[in-house]
Amino acid sequence: MKIAFVGKGGSGKTTLSSLFIRHLAAAHAPVVAVDADINQHLGAALGLDEADAAALPAMGAQLPLIKAYLRGTNPRIAVDTMIKTTPPGEGSRLVRIDEVNPVYEACARPVLLDEGAPVRLMATGPFTESDLGVACYHSKVGAVELYLNHLVDGAGEYVVVDMTAGSDSFASGMFTRFDITFLIAEPTRKGVSVYRQYKEYARDFGVCLKVVGNKVQGSDDLDFLREEVGDDLLATVGHSDWVRAMEKGRPPRFGLLEEANRQALDTLRAAADATYEQRDWQRYTCQMVHFHLKNAQSWGNAKTGTDLAAQVDPSFVLDERLLATPQPA
Numbered sequence: 483m484k485i486a487f488v489g490k491g492g493s494g495k496t497t498l499s500s501l502f503i504r505h506l507a508a509a510h511a512p513v514v515a516v517d518a519d520i521n522q523h524l525g526a527a528l529g530l531d532e533a534d535a536a537a538l539p540a541m542g543a544q545l546p547l548i549k550a551y552l553r554g555t556n557p558r559i560a561v562d563t564m565i566k567t568t569p570p571g572e573g574s575r576l577v578r579i580d581e582v583n584p585v586y587e588a589c590a591r592p593v594l595l596d597e598g599a600p601v602r603l604m605a606t607g608p609f610t611e612s613d614l615g616v617a618c619y620h621s622k623v624g625a626v627e628l629y630l631n632h633l634v635d636g637a638g639e640y641v642v643v644d645m646t647a648g649s650d651s652f653a654s655g656m657f658t659r660f661d662i663t664f665l666i667a668e669p670t671r672k673g674v675s676v677y678r679q680y681k682e683y684a685r686d687f688g689v690c691l692k693v694v695g696n697k698v699q700g701s702d703d704l705d706f707l708r709e710e711v712g713d714d715l716l717a718t719v720g721h722s723d724w725v726r727a728m729e730k731g732r733p734p735r736f737g738l739l740e741e742a743n744r745q746a747l748d749t750l751r752a753a754a755d756a757t758y759e760q761r762d763w764q765r766y767t768c769q770m771v772h773f774h775l776k777n778a779q780s781w782g783n784a785k786t787g788t789d790l791a792a793q794v795d796p797s798f799v800l801d802e803r804l805l806a807t808p809q810p811a
Contacts (some may be wrong), residue, residue, distance in 0.1 A: 483637070483757065484635060484643070485502075485640060485662055486643050486645050486657070486662075487643070488664070490676045493647075493666040494696040496524055497527055498664070498694060499664075500528050500644075501739070501743070503528065503642050504528070507600070509598065509751075510598050511599070511638060512638075513579075513599070513642060514642070515603045516604045516626055516643040517603070517604070519645065520606075522535065523644075524644045525603060525605065528601065529595065530603075538603065538605045539605075541589045547584060547585070549564045552564075552570070553574065554573050554810035556574045558793050563790065565774075565778075565785075567631070567654075567777045567778075569767070569795070570631060571794070573810055574810075575809055576807075577629060577632050577633045578805065579640070586602060589604045590604045595736065596736055626656065627659070631659070635802075636802055637755070640754070645657075654777075655770070655773025657683070658766075658770075658773070659770075660689070660690075661757040662690045664694050665692070666693075666694050667693050668695075668697050669695060681714070693707070693714045693716060694719065694746070695715060695717070698719065704718060720743070724738060761802075763799055764799055770800070774790065775794070
């Protein structure tokens with residue numbers, strides 16, 4: 483299952499995504515965690531010290547390797563004309579969650595949490611001094627988009643992506659790459675403003691959007707969120723001494739997380755798992771192609787000097803049944 487955590491800056495999306503990742507790992511579920519925010523905080527939230535978090539390899543720096551691997555033997559695609567939205571086709575290499583491949587070897591690092599299975603952690607990489615004035619942040623997440631476009635995942639497998647803050651996620655087609663998106667909202671007017679933006683965009687593309695209320699302190703906060711987001715409110719999280727200790731760098735054993743907050747995480751997992759039966763791989767592939775053609779027309783063709791529409795394999799549909807198909811050599 484592909485799961486995104488979004489919200490305005492300071493809403494607690496990184497904290498809640500890290501709690502959800504810990505929750506899945508404690509249940510021994512295979513998990514790939516991706517920090518796709520320009521402010522790289524997910525590693526620290528998962529317990530890495532400052533030096534280890536800073537040493538995470540940047541996916542953006544491995545784009546040539548990622549492109550070469552994912553291209554496989556696809557005759558429609560040349561590595562030097564592959565862009566972030568290039569879709570897979572016949573001959574492309576697909577990525578599984580729980581496998582060994584060059585992309586994971588170059589970009590992922592195992593994080594051993596205090597309970598459960600280790601988590602693979604990947605990060606887009608921070609905005610560097612050399613990027614200032616010449617690079618757009620969305621170019622940094624291109625590697626994540628390529629990864630998701632070539633990912634074939636099954637039930638009980640999870641990719642959890644901590645997205646960039648605010649509504650910037652809609653600057654690319656990556657917001658359609660998920661089975662479910664959890665929007666973290668505080669019970670304030672600013673807290674729900676991003677929800678309204680997401681709701682409008684998500685409606686046009688069939689994005690499954692659920693709201694998780696954070697920093698909810700009483701019935702008045704709960705009533706406010708219910709009035710503002712209605713049935714999209716899935717769960718709420720209140721004060722947590724466990725989280726406060728984690729933010730000080732001294733997290734207790736995860737099993738000691740407050741029961742009410744643990745139940746909220748159970749609700750999130752149940753909601754994610756429930757989307758499995760509604761998967762529509764045909765629509766997913768069509769959306770992938772839609773955004774590729776859109777990017778090709780707006781900048782990709784001019785940048786590569788090629789008609790990138792030719793990269794689209796009209797007979798190819800990304801599908802879980804491809805898990806049984808042998809990969810290109």
